[in-house]
Every structure is written in C-alpha cells, then in structure tokens.
Amino acid sequence: MAEPARLEPVEERNYVAEMRRVIDAETARGPYSSPIAAQSIVRKLRAVDPGLLYGWLDQQAEHFVWQAINDRDRSTRSVTRQRARRTAFAEAAESFQVGNGQALTSFLVMPFVIEDGSRKRLADMTADDLLFVAAGYEQTKREAAMHEMFLKALAKKVGDGTVADHFTEQQLAAMWASFTK
Structure with a gap:
C-alpha cells in the first residue's frame, strides 16, 4: 500500500x-x-x-485511531452481550458440545483491557485477568450508583426549577463530596 x-x-x-x-x-x-x-x-x-x-x-490522529479501536471493542462486547440471551447462549453451548467449534466464537473473541493495559480476548484470559476486569465493572457500578443518588437528591430539591436556581457551585461541590466519602 x-x-x-x-x-x-x-x-x-x-x-x-x-x-x-x-x-x-x-x-x-x-x-x-x-x-x-x-x-x-x-x-x-x-x-x-x-x-x-x-x-x-x-x-490528534493517534488518539482518534486509539478511540476507534476502543469503540470497536466496546461494540464487539455490546453486540455479543445482546445476542447472548440465556436461550441463545444455551443453544450455542449445546451446539459447541456436539462439535460445532464456532458456536461460541463470538464470546471467545470479546476483547477486554487487562491489568497491564493491553487487550486480551476472553478466550485467552486467566482467572487474574477476569477478576481484574470484573473489578473494573464493580468500580463503574459504584460510581454510577453515586451519580444516581446525587442526581436524585438534586431532583428532589429542584422540583420545577433548575439546579442553578437552588445551588451554587460550592454547594454542589460540597454535596458531591458528601456522596463520595
């Protein structure tokens, strides 16, 4: 080329x-x-x-290519999860058991970022890799729960107004700090 x-x-x-x-x-x-x-x-x-x-x-070219790789990997995981309803997974697993080696391929090629920052296919991950990735999802879940509580608390106070009608930047910072302790 x-x-x-x-x-x-x-x-x-x-x-x-x-x-x-x-x-x-x-x-x-x-x-x-x-x-x-x-x-x-x-x-x-x-x-x-x-x-x-x-x-x-x-x-920014390197950043954009890096972001495209990340987007592709997220999309691969998302599509795989969407396709993997319990019955679909059960059917694929059964097919795999009777010799169809491609039945679970979409699961096995899902890429994840492991502890050293590299990406590894699910098929190649060790228990330590799996636990590291799972811990990342756990952290994301905790952060999402904090954001949820924070926004619901704001909504309770705001009513028909806006956040700026009821809070200053300093008040919001203090409120956020109370959620993250």
Whole structure:
C-alpha cells in the first residue's frame, strides 16, 4: 500500500487550543446535541479555516485511531452481550458440545483491557485477568450508583426549577463530596 502524500501545515499553530476555543464557543449556549455541534463545526471550518481542521485532525490522529479501536471493542462486547440471551447462549453451548467449534466464537473473541493495559480476548484470559476486569465493572457500578443518588437528591430539591436556581457551585461541590466519602 503506497503511503499517501502528506500535507504539512503552513505555519505552526496550537491546533488543539484553537479547536478547543471553537468547540467551547459552539457549545456555550444552552442545551446542544454533540453530533449537530460537530457537524456545524466541521462545516464552518471546511469553509473558513480548513487548515485548522486538518492540523487538529493530524495532531490528534493517534488518539482518534486509539478511540476507534476502543469503540470497536466496546461494540464487539455490546453486540455479543445482546445476542447472548440465556436461550441463545444455551443453544450455542449445546451446539459447541456436539462439535460445532464456532458456536461460541463470538464470546471467545470479546476483547477486554487487562491489568497491564493491553487487550486480551476472553478466550485467552486467566482467572487474574477476569477478576481484574470484573473489578473494573464493580468500580463503574459504584460510581454510577453515586451519580444516581446525587442526581436524585438534586431532583428532589429542584422540583420545577433548575439546579442553578437552588445551588451554587460550592454547594454542589460540597454535596458531591458528601456522596463520595
């Protein structure tokens, strides 16, 4: 595969800082939809500052590829879990027992991040790997439960108003701290 021609930015710019300002400006007003805001930003930059868009994408390329790998792995796990209703799993396991080696393949190839930060297929995981991944899900569950309690407590006080009608930043920080102790 031939390497594509590389376009070099004409001048040195702090693309990350500039893009952050563009994103902040686009999302500063009221509620927003991330996909719509992204579409608007890209459309504007293609028209008025394609160099910023290119430079920012180029500087962030490794991050975007890393994120794409993470997204793919999350999607693989999600799809596998959705397909794996109890009856489907039981059928696949039974099929596996009678010689269909592919029946459980979708489970066995699910990737997980293990303790050293690498990704390992479920098929290759040890008990220590499994316990490490399970502990991560346990931590996520605890954090989600704290967020749930915090938001329900706010909702109780807010009623028909908004959070800003009833709380200052300092009050919210103190309230959050009481949930995380």
